[in-house]
Amino acid sequence: MTVLTQIRDVTMRFGSFAAVESVDLTVSSGEVVGLLGANGAGKTTVIRLLLGLLRPSAGEVSLFGALPSIHTRRRVGYVPQTLGLYDDLTVGENWTFTSAAFGSARPSLPASLSDSKDALVRTLPFGLQRRVALAVAFSHQPELLVLDEPTSGVGPLSRARLWQDIRESADGGTGVLVTTHSMDEAEQCDRLAVMVGGRVAVEGTVSDVIGNRQVAQVKCDDWRKAFTVLDAAGLIVQVQGEMLRVPGSPDHVEELLAQHKLDGTVQTVPANLEEVFVSIVLGTSRQ
Amino acid sequence: MTWGLESASVRFGACLALDNVTLHAEPSTVNILVGGDGAGKSTCLRALVGLARLCGGAARRPLKREIGYVPATAGLYSDLTVEENLAFSGRAYGVTGSELAKRSDDLLEHIGLIGARDRLGAHLSGGMQRKLAVGTALLHAPALLVLDEPTTGVDPMSRSELWRLISAAAAEGTAVVVSTTYVDEAQRASTVTLLDRGRAIESGSPAEIVAAVPGRLGIVRSRTQPQGLSWRWASSWRVWAPSGPLPENAEALQPDFEDAVIIAALADEQGVTR
Numbered sequence: 240m241t242v243l244t245q246i247r248d249v250t251m252r253f254g255s256f257a258a259v260e261s262v263d264l265t266v267s268s269g270e271v272v273g274l275l276g277a278n279g280a281g282k283t284t285v286i287r288l289l290l291g292l293l294r295p296s297a298g299e300v301s302l303f304g305a306l307p308s309i310h311t312r313r314r315v316g317y318v319p320q321t322l323g324l325y326d327d328l329t330v331g332e333n334w335t336f337t338s339a340a341f342g343s344a345r346p347s348l349p350a351s352l353s354d355s356k357d358a359l360v361r362t363l364p365f366g367l368q369r370r371v372a373l374a375v376a377f378s379h380q381p382e383l384l385v386l387d388e389p390t391s392g393v394g395p396l397s398r399a400r401l402w403q404d405i406r407e408s409a410d411g412g413t414g415v416l417v418t419t420h421s422m423d424e425a426e427q428c429d430r431l432a433v434m435v436g437g438r439v440a441v442e443g444t445v446s447d448v449i450g451n452r453q454v455a456q457v458k459c460d461d462w463r464k465a466f467t468v469l470d471a472a473g474l475i476v477q478v479q480g481e482m483l484r485v486p487g488s489p490d491h492v493e494e495l496l497a498q499h500k501l502d503g504t505v506q507t508v509p510a511n512l513e514e515v516f517v518s519i520v521l522g523t524s525r526q
Numbered sequence: 527m528t529w530g531l532e533s534a535s536v537r538f539g540a541c542l543a544l545d546n547v548t549l550h551a552e553p554s555t556v557n558i559l560v561g562g563d564g565a566g567k568s569t570c571l572r573a574l575v576g577l578a579r580l581c582g583g584a585a586r587r588p589l590k591r592e593i594g595y596v597p598a599t600a601g602l603y604s605d606l607t608v609e610e611n612l613a614f615s616g617r618a619y620g621v622t623g624s625e626l627a628k629r630s631d632d633l634l635e636h637i638g639l640i641g642a643r644d645r646l647g648a649h650l651s652g653g654m655q656r657k658l659a660v661g662t663a664l665l666h667a668p669a670l671l672v673l674d675e676p677t678t679g680v681d682p683m684s685r686s687e688l689w690r691l692i693s694a695a696a697a698e699g700t701a702v703v704v705s706t707t708y709v710d711e712a713q714r715a716s717t718v719t720l721l722d723r724g725r726a727i728e729s730g731s732p733a734e735i736v737a738a739v740p741g742r743l744g745i746v747r748s749r750t751q752p753q754g755l756s757w758r759w760a761s762s763w764r765v766w767a768p769s770g771p772l773p774e775n776a777e778a779l780q781p782d783f784e785d786a787v788i789i790a791a792l793a794d795e796q797g798v799t800r
Contacts, residue, residue, distance in 0.1 A: 277681040278652060365563035391679065394562025394722060395709050395784070396791035399757040406758045410749050420681050422710045423784060427760045463554060463697040470694065475686060478556070478693040480716050480731060513710065516682045 240267035243383045243414040244289055249298030251284050258284040260437040261298075266383060266414040271405065273428030274418045277520055280434040282418045286385055289416070290315065303382065313341055316381035316413075320388045322372040326361035330371050333360060334378055343379035366397030373404050384408060384415045390424055402427055422512045435520050445512065452510040452518065455489040458482055459496065459503030468499045475517060486510065486518055527588070528552045529574070529670045529701050534583035536569050536724075543569040545724040546583065550717070551670065551701040556692060558712045559705040560787065561721035567705035568598060570721065571674050574703060588670050591619050594663030594700075598674040601659030604648035608639055611647055611662055619666035629665055637661045637691060653684025660691050664700075671695050673704045677711065689714060709784050720790055728790035736786045740793075741768040743785055744776030752776060755792055764788075768798045 244266050251259040259281045266272050276282045287293045288300050291307025302311040317323075324333050334348050348356055352374055360368060369390065376384060389405065390398040402424075409415050419425055431448050433441045441448050454477075459465040462481040469476045469485055472495055477484040485492050489505045496503055510518075529551045536544035544566050551557045559567045572578035574585060575595045587593060602611050609630065616626045634640040637657045642650065650658065656676055663671060673692070677685045693714075696702050704715075712718045713732050720728040720735075728735055746752045746763040752773045756765040765776050766789050772778065781789065792798075 275682075277683045280681075388679075392563040392707055394565055394707070394791065395560070395720075395787045396757075396795065397562055398709075399759075399788050403758040406761070420679070420685070421708055422682070423708065429761070463699075466693060466697045470690065475690070476693065477686075477689070477714065478696070479714050480733075511710075513682055513686070517686050520683050 240269055242267050244300075244302045244416075246285065246288065247299045247301075249288060249295045249300060251281075251288060251293060252296040257296075257437055259288070259295075262434075262437070262439055264432055264439065266416050268382065268412045268414050269409055270429045271409050271415040271417060271427070273425045273431040274416060274434065275420075275425055275431055275516065276418075276434035281437040282434055283387075284437075285434070286387070286416070286418065289385065290317065313379070314382045316376035316379065316384045318372050318376045318384075318386050318389060320391065322368060324360045324368065324372050324375065327359065329357050329359055330363070331356040333371065333375055337375045338378050341379035346378065346380070349374050366393045366401075369393055369397070369401060370404065373401060377404075377408055382413060384413050386415065386417045388419055388421075389417060390421065398423070422516070425512055433516065433519055440519050448519075449510060449512060449515050452486075452515050453507045454484045454486050454510045454514055455492045456482060456484050456506045456508045457492060457496070457503055458506075459501055461501060464499070465496060465501050465503060468495055468501065475514075475521075477514065484508075484511075484514065486514055527586075527669070529586050529588060531570070531574055532584045532586070534570075534573050534585060535581050536573050536578045537581040543724050544573055544578075547719070547721070547724075547726045548583075548729075549574065549703070549719055549726075551703050552716075553669070553699050553701050554696050555716035556696050556702045556704065556714060557717045557719070558715035559703070559719050559721055560707070560709060560712045561705075562707060564723075565721040566724035567721055568674055569724070571595075571672050571703065571705060575670075575672050588668075591666065592669040594666065594668035594671045596659045596663045596673045596676060598678070598705075602647045602655060602662060605646065607644050607646055608634070608650070608658055609643045611658060612665055615662040616665045621666050626665075633661045633665060636694070638687065651684075653680050653687070656680055656684065656688060657691065660688060664691065664695055667698075668700060671700045671702045673702070675705050675707065677706060677708065685711075709787050712787070713783050720787060722791060722794060725794075727794040728787070732783050735790070736781055736783055739781045739786050739789050740798075741766060741770075742772050743767075743779050743781045743789070744772040745779045746773065746776045748775065755796065757788060757792075766792065768793065 242265050246264040249262050274282050390401050426445055432439050474485050489507050493505050531549045533546050561567050575593055612630045676688055719726050744765045752763055752765045754765055756763050
């Protein structure tokens with residue numbers, strides 16, 4: 240795998256505010272890297288640094304072994320959350336326009352979109368618009384793809400198909416950087432970087448990030464009372480139907496339930512990515 | 527009382543936006559509508575609260591003052607402060623005086639906005655706005671709480687806080703109906719309804735939906751797309767055989783909830799009878 244982009248010890252200050260602090264991040268060819276973080280954690284600043292829209296206050300950003308510039312930009316495909324398509328042009332026209340702007344060899348429109356070639360973008364269902372945006376970003380065969388929430392607002396099947404497209408381009412050697420708030424999406428990535436307060440708090444594969452974190456799973460005849468008791472104790476309780484999931488020690492949970500004379504079973508199960516994310520953010524901000 | 531829709535349809539001109547959808551919301555349950563943009567989620571919720579007229583079927587809803595509804599786009603006044611938003615909505619629903627003051631304080635404490643009570647709605651972050659909008663809908667302790675995509679575009683921290691509010695409302699006896707595009711979120715539901723092009727293509731508890739998956743599911747650890755109905759998952763493929771055996775290179779896999787939802791959508795698209 241070739242390193243496509245490398246951010247080394249980068250800090251970005253706006254006045255006295257450090258939006259990004261001492262961040263290291265690499266994306267290599269053929270891998271899909273997920274960038275997670277709360278709003279304001281610094282994800283967008285990282286992308287702007289990568290694209291060369293911002294110069295770091297300290298540290299180094301390299302893209303294809305050089306400083307980001309208009310020349311490196313040609314080799315990057317970027318799909319913003321707002322898609323960046325022209326609503327009042329057809330699918331084919333969007334395709335031709337972007338290929339021309341990037342000076343690429345104008346490969347033909349993918350077969351999967353040929354039925355919609357003459358449709359105005361704004362008349363297409365949203366899931367299809369997202370596929371078009373992705374295809375347009377692929378059209379100049381970028382070596383690095385940057386996708387901002389690529390499947391937001393899309394139904395389950397369209398999401399699966401969008402990921403099929405993303406994976407196919409990674410199989411072909413493209414490196415992909417995805418920012419997302421969706422845990423389903425994060426789980427599809429080869430590696431994740433979780434940003435908190437401008438820093439990368441945790442990095443690794445999904446299983447590295449989850450590690451051996453566990454939650455207590457509570458089944459109780461009266462889930463409503465159990466929820467009220469555990470929530471009042473300051474625990475973050477995830478309700479799934481009538482089952483509760485609570486991070487932290489099962490003993491503590493059992494104790495609380497016993498104190499309030501609540502019958503139930505407490506079992507330890509692996510945490511899900513959302514629970515891990517929340518505990519990383521809370522853990523980091525409390526340090 | 528169970529609120530909900532019975533075989534409800536809504537027509538906008540030539541477009542059947544909601545097609546024969548049934549949805550039940552009992553007290554103390556969270557019922558989730560899942561689908562992409564344009565699937566009919568908002569129309570379904572608007573039909574439930576009485577903002578979209580049915581052309582067929584029936585809706586059972588409490589009195590208007592016992593409904594809390596937050597549409598996808600709005601839900602609060604950006605030129606009013608946090609406290610003024612609560613007061614305005616509270617008074618509109620008949621909550622006044624010391625009761626309003628007490629409920630507002632409790633709610634602000636609960637949603638973590640007590641320090642922001644004098645801030646204008648426009649000056650709140652996206653996550654805070656959503657929390658305030660949901661809080662405003664809860665102020666009059668509604669029997670039915672209806673939230674249209676409360677967590678779309680919201681980061682996981684704020685999402686967790688929003689779900690805390692929703693779960694607390696259900697724990698106090700409210701019947702809750704929520705729409706979302708995030709499949710992982712639907713696992714929090716008592717019942718899930720999967721919508722596509724205005725139709726309910728699957729419904730039940732998350733466990734029932736998983737148990738109802740017909741045929742066999744397999745995983746193929748290869749870059750090459752396997753024969754049959756398949757979709758990519760991370761670096762491997764999932765393959766579903768509605769009847770008959772899996773391809774030879776597939777290992778059998780127990781479907782999880784996300785698989786079950788994709789299979790339901792795939793079955794509907796391919797016209798596979800189940």
